Structures are given as C-alpha cells and as structure tokens.
Amino acid sequence: MRTRFPFLKSICSPGENHGKKISRRSFLLASAQIAAGVFVPSAVLAIPSEPRPLSFYHTHTGERISIDYSPETYTDSVRRALEYFLRDFRTSEVHRIDRRLLDVLTTIQHYCKSHSCYEVISGYRSAKTNAFLRKKSNGVAKKSYHMQGRAIDIRLAGLDTEVLRDMAVKFNTGGVGFYPKSDFVHIDTGRKRTW
Numbered sequence: 001m002r003t004r005f006p007f008l009k010s011i012c013s014p015g016e017n018h019g020k021k022i023s024r025r026s027f028l029l030a031s032a033q034i035a036a037g038v039f040v041p042s043a044v045l046a047i048p049s050e051p052r053p054l055s056f057y058h059t060h061t062g063e064r065i066s067i068d069y070s071p072e073t074y075t076d077s078v079r080r081a082l083e084y085f086l087r088d089f090r091t092s093e094v095h096r097i098d099r100r101l102l103d104v105l106t107t108i109q110h111y112c113k114s115h116s117c118y119e120v121i122s123g124y125r126s127a128k129t130n131a132f133l134r135k136k137s138n139g140v141a142k143k144s145y146h147m148q149g150r151a152i153d154i155r156l157a158g159l160d161t162e163v164l165r166d167m168a169v170k171f172n173t174g175g176v177g178f179y180p181k182s183d184f185v186h187i188d189t190g191r192k193r194t195w
C-alpha cells in the first residue's frame with residue numbers, strides 16, 4: 001500500500017477482517033454488562049496513559065494506517081498522517097481531526113478487548129463533497145460535523161455494528177447515528193444526541 005508516511009506500520013487488511021468473526025457472543029455479553037454498568041461504573045473515557053494500537057482501513061481508498069495511540073504519542077507527524085488518511089478522498093483536502101474521536105474509538109476497543117481494524121467509510125468532508133452527498137441522499141446534514149473534522153463513519157471488524165452503536169452511545173459525549181442498512185455508525189463530537 002502506497003503511503004506518504006512509511007514509519008506507520010500496516011497491521012490489518014480487509015481480507016483478515018472479513019475472515020474473522022472475533023467472538024461476537026463475547027462482545028454481546030460485554031456490551032450487555034457495560035450497559036448494566038458491570039464493567040464501567042460510569043461512562044468514562046479510558047484515555048490511554050500507555051500507548052494502545054489503533055488501526056484503520058479506509059473502505060474507499062483501500063489505505064490502511066496503524067498508530068500507537070495515547071495523548072503523548074500522538075505527535076504532530078502521527079497526527080498529520082492520520083489526517084491525511086481521513087482526508088476528503090473525493091477532493092484530497094486534508095483537515096484537522098478532533099482528537100476526542102480517537103479517545104472514543106480507543107475506549108470502545110479497550111472495553112471490547114478488541115485489536116481489530118476500524119473500517120472507515122467517511123472522515124473529513126469538504127463543503128463541496130457534503131453538498132454533493134446531500135443531493136444524493138436526504139440523510140446528510142447541511143452543517144455536518146464531518147465538515148469540521150469532528151465526525152467519523154465507521155464499523156469495527158468482527159463486531160456487530162449494533163453493539164458498536166451501543167458502546168458509542170455509552171462513551172461518546174457527542175452524537176451517535178446508526179445506519180444499519182449501510183452497516184456503519186456515525187460518531188461526532190457535537191452535542192449529545194442519537195438517531
């Protein structure tokens with residue numbers, strides 16, 4: 001895979017992801033326990049003090065990226081690599097990405113005990129792309145948080161997307177949207193709301 005950031009290792013591939021169903025039953029159980037407050041007394045973000053692997057596969061570009069995430073290891077060069085990965089793939093525009101999204105994604109994986117790849121459907125979106133998508137679908141907001149780098153559309157390999165939604169609702173302080181037909185979850189850092 002061609003990358004401008006050779007120091008970033010690629011550890012997952014779409015083939016691996018779809019081949020494995022990583023103990024869906026245990027995820028469902030974990031989700032039920034989280035919902036019941038067994039694992040987590042309150043919905044707190046587990047912002048890592050130790051770096052944790054966080055990997056992504058982009059469903060549109062086919063690119064992969066993996067970082068060891070913690071606030072300390074999220075250096076400018078790592079941030080730029082991830083922001084390039086999450087660029088508007090239609091226009092190649094790159095935008096600052098709200099780091100709180102990474103805190104949420106890391107927290108979800110921490111409580112799932114998952115090391116799987118997040119499959120990205122959409123990261124940053126330029127105004128032009130957002131307008132284009134709005135013409136095609138009425139599910140696209142005019143002032144989408146994607147346009148501010150504050151939203152991501154994802155699924156997690158091996159995890160039922162409905163469970164991912166439940167966990168996102170539990171841990172994210174912003175918006176969570178569930179799109180079962182397209183099988184992904186939207187997470188943003190706006191105000192708390194669900195759909």
Ligand SMILES: [Zn+2]
Pocket residue numbers: 122146151152153186187
């Ligand atoms: Zn979205």
